[in-house]
Amino acid sequence: MPPSLDGTWWWPIAAAATVIHCSAMAAWIPVRRFRLVYPAVVVGCGAAVVAMADLALYAFTLIGLTVGLLPTRARLTRWSHEINRGVTRERYDWPPSHLVFCVVCVVGAALAAMASTR
Structure with missing residues (x-):
């Protein structure tokens, strides 16, 4: 994402990231209770991240977590x-390799978010 991206575009990007992540998790963990509660938890935590940091960090780390x-x-x-x-x-x-891959993806996505907003 170019640094000149208008701030209003981050909202649809974050919404798309939330939908993609929650859909993937619902497919991977087919438990009804999880499908109902997990999106609310993600949106609640996302609201805290948006209040403390920025919307790009929320969107990028969710995609990083999905890939991880x-x-x-x-x-x-x-x-x-x-x-x-x-x-x-x-x-x-x-497996330790899966855990390391997940951490690398999330941290890499967070660094990409910081780079894209500067």
């Missing part, structure tokens, strides 16, 4: 189906 969770989507789906069947685990092991 791509390698883990099959595990999320499998674990949510297990939870629906009543199976509980002691631990849900995340």
